[in-house]
Amino acid sequence: MDIKQYKGIHVYCEINKGKIIDNSLELLGEATVLKSKIAHQPEVTAVIIGFELDDYVQIVSEHGADHVVLVDDERYKEYRPDYFAEALAEVSNKYKPEILLVGATTKGEEIGPTTAMMVNTGMAAHCVELNIKENGEFVQVVPAFGGKVLGDILCPNHRPQMASVKSGLVSKQFFPGKVAKVERFNPDVKGYGDKIEILEVIDDNKVKVSLQSADLIVTGGFGIGNQEGWDKLEKLAGLLNGVTGCTRPALDEGWTDKDETMIGTSGVAIKPKFYIGFGISGAAHHTCGIKGAGTIISVNRDAHAPIFDVSDYKVIGDWEKIVDALIAKLSK
Ligand SMILES: Cc1cc2nc3c(=O)[nH]c(=O)nc-3n(C[C@H](O)[C@H](O)[C@H](O)COP(=O)(O)OP(=O)(O)OC[C@H]3O[C@@H](n4cnc5c(N)ncnc54)[C@H](O)[C@@H]3O)c2cc1C
Structure with missing residues (x-):
């Protein structure tokens, strides 16, 4: 060549x-x-x-x-x-x-x-x-x-x-x-x-959640731990008029089946006004997708989690206590 x-x-x-x-x-x-x-x-x-x-x-x-x-x-x-x-x-x-x-x-x-x-x-x-x-x-x-x-x-x-x-x-x-x-x-x-013969063209975009147009994204990672925990994130996102996003492990665990909501290099890049992340370590594969977010708030029990390096507000603690408190307050 x-x-x-x-x-x-x-x-x-x-x-x-x-x-x-x-x-x-x-x-x-x-x-x-x-x-x-x-x-x-x-x-x-x-x-x-x-x-x-x-x-x-x-x-x-x-x-x-x-x-x-x-x-x-x-x-x-x-x-x-x-x-x-x-x-x-x-x-x-x-x-x-x-x-x-x-x-x-x-x-x-x-x-x-x-x-x-x-x-x-x-x-x-x-x-x-x-x-x-x-x-x-x-x-x-x-x-x-x-x-x-x-x-x-x-x-x-x-x-x-x-x-x-x-x-x-x-x-x-x-x-x-x-x-x-x-x-x-x-x-x-x-x-x-x-x-190859094309039999039918099916538009599945209608059922997909658009993270691109959301102002607030509640994102969950592997730290959420189980389906019950994920359901709490969905509830919080609803109360905040937002949508949920996920990391690769949260998707792989099957807590969410919305593969179009995975954020990062293999997922989508997002530009919401607010990104609130729970139980996310902050791998570059994920954080490169949140560069365009306005205010980034992260909750992690590990004070040294790399996600804090790209966050505007850092909350060191157990995600579940914080989500439970927010749901209780917002539900009122
Ligand atoms: C080619 C390639 C492409 C990839 N593309 C993507 C991509 O597009 N998007 C993506 O997200 N990943 C992608 N990944 C995977 C990526 O490298 C990371 O493995 C992934 O982002 C880590 O996800 P996580 O932060 O949810 O999990 P983990 O790294 O396991 O982090 C879990 C975090 O939760 C915290 N935690 C645990 N329990 C609690 C608790 N009770 N309260 C608060 N915090 C808690 C822990 O301290 C930890 O920081 C890709 C990987 C490869 C190799």
Whole structure:
């Protein structure tokens, strides 16, 4: 692989319900920031795969794209990981970007690594920060060792350098009136052909709890200890007109089955006015998802718990006594 041939930053722009998702627009913004740190000022390209795509050009241009590649064909009308990943790999083979960013969404986590495998490169998943070193190398920051440290991932010998990032970790940028140049590219993708047949598309978003729009999130961790304890958190969240969020262990224990409420690198990044955490240690895998929260209040019986390092208010004590007292008071 002659890595010198690879120039430009590509952002795979995902469509959901007729709109480019915020995660992709944020990544376009981040691509413009990375561009400004690279000496040769690489072009930012939005790659959109789908059907009847012309209406999306303006929004990606105004969010930072210099160039738009449309892979527009009826075969992409419904999402299929085999077609989408192969199309993204073909775009990468043709345009040879040095960096390729995808959203750490359910689809992005499927298409990204598949594309990486197809173009013979690596991908750092769930990055919490992206940087450019002085020598121009792309640094992909991910939590490591159970979230206790942040590790810099480099991809020196392969291109593109691929990273996925959750929504909420990097910011959109606006370029009103910007007009990107548009190209159409229709690679001959084969995927698994008719071995896959889409029978029905079921929208499960209607039943999902949205943490993105909540002002107050009561979050529980492994310290909650059992289902009975979890039910108390749900009650408290209801009394406070909030919703519950969880850490990975609380979800794994089955105290909540709302997997969309897990906060952190593999879950969602949140921006509520208040985050109240009970029985949470504060691993970086979790705390990178609460960076955008307004006031952070944490309750832990361990005075040295790392969650206190990122909290505005620290309560050292047994979560249950505090939750019981709050429920009693609020119920009145
Ligand atoms: C690749 C990868 C991705 C990951 N992604 C995520 C992610 O997206 N989100 C996530 O949350 N985790 C994620 N994790 C797991 C993460 O590293 C931590 O293991 C997890 O966040 C710890 O959850 P916790 O704080 O609930 O549990 P623990 O670390 O076990 O902490 C429990 C805390 O409860 C306290 N406690 C116990 N009893 C009480 C009591 N009675 N009163 C008050 N406090 C009490 C303890 O002092 C302790 O601090 C990921 C891990 C990996 C490897």
